[in-house]
Amino acid sequence: MSLSSSYLRQVKLNRQRITTLEKYPFNLPIIQHLDQLDFHPKVTYIVGENGMGKSTLMESIAVSWGFNPEGGTINFSFSTRATHSELFEYIQLIRGTRRPKDGFFFRAESYYNLASTIDELDLQVSFQPPISASYGGRSLHEQSHGESFFSTFMHRFGGNGLYLLDEPEAALSPLRQMSMLARIHELVQKRSQFVIATHSPILMAYPDAIIFNLTAEGIEVQTLEETDHFLIMKEFLNNKDKMLKQLFDETND
Numbered sequence: 728m729s730l731s732s733s734y735l736r737q738v739k740l741n742r743q744r745i746t747t748l749e750k751y752p753f754n755l756p757i758i759q760h761l762d763q764l765d766f767h768p769k770v771t772y773i774v775g776e777n778g779m780g781k782s783t784l785m786e787s788i789a790v791s792w793g794f795n796p797e798g799g800t801i802n803f804s805f806s807t808r809a810t811h812s813e814l815f816e817y818i819q820l821i822r823g824t825r826r827p828k829d830g831f832f833f834r835a836e837s838y839y840n841l842a843s844t845i846d847e848l849d850l851q852v853s854f855q856p857p858i859s860a861s862y863g864g865r866s867l868h869e870q871s872h873g874e875s876f877f878s879t880f881m882h883r884f885g886g887n888g889l890y891l892l893d894e895p896e897a898a899l900s901p902l903r904q905m906s907m908l909a910r911i912h913e914l915v916q917k918r919s920q921f922v923i924a925t926h927s928p929i930l931m932a933y934p935d936a937i938i939f940n941l942t943a944e945g946i947e948v949q950t951l952e953e954t955d956h957f958l959i960m961k962e963f964l965n966n967k968d969k970m971l972k973q974l975f976d977e978t979n980d
Contacts, residue, residue: 733768734889734920737821738788744817752787752812755780760945766922767937769915773924774931774954775941781924785893786834787814788922794832794891801830827920829888833879835897873898880910886917896927904929928957 740761745753752758757780764771773781786796793801876898884890896904904927911921911933925931931938931951940949951957963970 733766733823734825734827735766735788735792735820735922736823737763737765738784739763739819739821741817741819752780752783752814753817755783756943757781757784757941757946758814760941764939764946766920767935768920770911770921770923770933770936772931772933772936772938773922773941774926774938774949774956776955779941779943781941782834782836782893783812783814785891785922785924787812787818788820789832789834789891790815791818791820792830792832792889792891794830798832798834800832827887827889829885829919831879831884831888831890833890833892833895835876835894873900873903877903877906880907884910884914884919886914886919888914888919890914890919890921892921892923892925894925895923896925896930901929908933926956928954928960931956 740758740763742762745758748754748759756778757775761784773784775781790796795801876895880895895907899907907930915921915935923930928951931954938949938951938954940947940954
């Protein structure tokens with residue numbers, strides 16, 4: 728996919744409409760520095776430490792696109808608890824000329840609610856085939872947490888789609904994360920676009936991508952090897968004993 732054929736090209740913050748930066752979500756570091764982000768036509772990563780506002784930004788993009796705040800496709804409208812922020816009202820999405828045929832907002836923290844809703848709908852409504860057929864043919868609750876995550880990636884994501892993923896690695900082993908990379912590549916070849924918030928250096932490794940690192944000082948574009956996620960993991964694996972001693976000595980102090 729070229730930039731001109733991206734489904735989602737850009738997000739802009741309508742900063743002039745914000746009346747205060749003292750309350751949530753406008754006090755988050757991402758909002759303090761955000762004017763616009765230009766998305767990669769294939770894969771865009773949003774990374775950074777906890778508390779920077781990654782999930783809040785992902786949620787606002789998803790809601791602005793038309794997805795349910797708790798995840799799923801644009802056809803899902805369930806709400807376990809309406810806790811999403813008002814940030815979506817202050818952003819503008821710049822869309823490409825092509826429309827995706829598929830799409831999904833994957834949100835790890837509310838995935839249980841999504842799985843429950845699918846089971847409830849299959850019991851209450853006579854869908855043929857049942858909704859669960861699109862997720863591997865078995866209730867997501869009858870699978871392990873990691874298996875149910877991967878079932879969605881493998882079976883529900885069909886290509887020609889926009890996929891917004893918030894911490895998809897949460898239940899995946901390192902091996903499954905590598906399999907997820909292969910699945911991302913397969914779907915990119917089918918004209919799909921991904922925006923992924925993650926802490927996983929493995930998932931960040933897709934070569935044809937852009938990484939936006941969110942910090943308290945601003946937003947910067949980095950390579951995988953420049954991210955703290957990669958550097959800290961590399962240092963730990965190469966110098967495990969030294970780092971453990973330092974950590975435990977600091978705890979004793």
